Amino acid sequence: MTRTVVAEATVQRGAPRKSLVACLIPLAAVLIGAAAYAIDPTELPDPVLQQRYLALTHELRCVQCQNEAIADSPAGIASDLRREVRDMLLAGKSDDDVRNFMLARYGDFVLFRPRFAPKTAWVWLTPGILLLIGAFVAWRIVRARTALVPLDNEPLEEDFRR
Structure with a gap:
């Protein structure tokens, strides 16, 4: 008989907690859902x-x-x-x-895009200058390589025959 009494006492003590949790879950769901419909404070009327x-x-x-x-x-x-x-x-x-x-x-x-002023001119001009320097260096390298390649193979063949 003592077991039954203990079991009933446990049920009685746990019942208010369960009902409290059962009430708080829907309340929390409503409050969380209401936050989704809140107006953004940064929204402007126009x-x-x-x-x-x-x-x-x-x-x-x-x-x-x-x-x-x-x-x-x-x-x-x-x-x-x-x-x-x-x-x-x-x-x-x-x-x-x-x-x-x-x-x-x-x-x-x-500013992500700084204005063009004497103080910020380097920001705007540096990419173009570097592009021109790179194009000039590439042109010189290509020109130097084509100058080293003989157009006619006959003089080389004569040198090998000797």
């Missing part, structure tokens, strides 16, 4: 403004991550920069105003 926001955040570099756009970076500073871009666009600033603000604050590094 679709044109949203497109400008997306273009600017993909054009600006995260100053902490250095190889990621602020749109893709999980860094805290990138979040602050995204919020700053959003606030400036909502205030009616143009894309150039946003870029100039970021340039004044963080320098040319913040």
